[in-house]
Structure formats: C-alpha cells, structure tokens
Amino acid sequence: QGNGSIFHQITEQISSTIVEIKQGNADILGRLTSIEAHLSDSDGRLLAAETKIETLSLDLANLRSRLDDQENRARRNNIRILGFPKGIEKGNPAQFLGEILPVLLKLPKGTDLSIERAHRSLAPMPAPGQKPRPLVVKFLRFPVKELLLKAARELGKVDWDGHNIMFFPDLSKALQDRRRLFLPVKKILRD
Numbered sequence: 001q002g003n004g005s006i007f008h009q010i011t012e013q014i015s016s017t018i019v020e021i022k023q024g025n026a027d028i029l030g031r032l033t034s035i036e037a038h039l040s041d042s043d044g045r046l047l048a049a050e051t052k053i054e055t056l057s058l059d060l061a062n063l064r065s066r067l068d069d070q071e072n073r074a075r076r077n078n079i080r081i082l083g084f085p086k087g088i089e090k091g092n093p094a095q096f097l098g099e100i101l102p103v104l105l106k107l108p109k110g111t112d113l114s115i116e117r118a119h120r121s122l123a124p125m126p127a128p129g130q131k132p133r134p135l136v137v138k139f140l141r142f143p144v145k146e147l148l149l150k151a152a153r154e155l156g157k158v159d160w161d162g163h164n165i166m167f168f169p170d171l172s173k174a175l176q177d178r179r180r181l182f183l184p185v186k187k188i189l190r191d
Helices: 002-074 093-104 142-155 173-180 183-190
Strands: 078-082 115-120 135-139 158-160 163-169
Antiparallel strands (some): 078 135, 078 163, 158 163
C-alpha cells in the first residue's frame, strides 16, 4: 500500500502540473491571438499612414512647384546688378540707377526705364573686404528689363569707375539651383 499511495501522490502531482501547463498554454495562446490581432491592426494603420504620407509628399512637391512658379513670376520684371560699391547710391538706388544705367549700357537717349523700386538684396551685411550686396531693380515693364539684359549681353564686359558691373535676371534659389545643374552640360557643349 505504501507504493500505491506514493504512486497516487505522484500521479496527482503530474496531473496538477499538466493542468497548470494547459492553463499556461491557454494563456499564451490567448496572448498570441491578441498580439496577432494588434499586429494586423497596426499593419493596417501603417499601410494607411504610408499611403497618406505618399499623398502628402506629392501634394507638397506640387505646392513647392507652384510656389516657386509664383515667386519667379513675381520676380519677372527684376534684374540683379552686381558690382556697384556699397553706398554709391546714396540712399536712393532707383534715382542712381535711373541716371547711370542708360549711360552705362549705351541706351538710346530718352529711354524710359520706369523703375518701380530698387534696393540692395536682403542678404546679411558683408564683412569688410567682401563684395557688396547686389542691387535688385524692379521695372514696371518687362520689355525694359529685357532691353537692359540684351544691352549688357551685347556690351560683354561693363565697367564703371574701375568696377566690373554684371547684370542677371532675378531668379528664385530653387530655379538657380536647377539651372546650375546644367553648367557641366553647357561646358561640354561649348568645348
């Protein structure tokens, strides 16, 4: 009988251990099911978020393109002039340029420049010894801007009081960067 009671106790312990293992397995299975449901839900939300991000990225690119277009349209009648020393305009750049540009670019007498406004660019003040900030000139009429750029191109090098004066269209930074990408191609074509 002593062996029977020990056998009975061992059997009960094994049975209770098996019941605990089964309960633990059921808990683990429940947790796995919960995790799988959560992962499935998270995957769905992640896919929706990725789709939304892709849509927003396309919208942002479209809006940037439109903004750049609007900025360049607003600058359509502008010219950037580099080379005039700092302070030469004596507080009135429009008057100074209205007097000096026709002479400098050898424009026909009586050419009406119709300068709407002129100012130094909004870049930070240069340190002593650095090039002065460019003058930005806005003309009332687009053909006047084109006339000045054409005259400057035809003259080639424009000198004034020992300073090399250069004329450029006023373009947005984004457009300047895109144009800069073509410089190696232009060099190859020139060569």
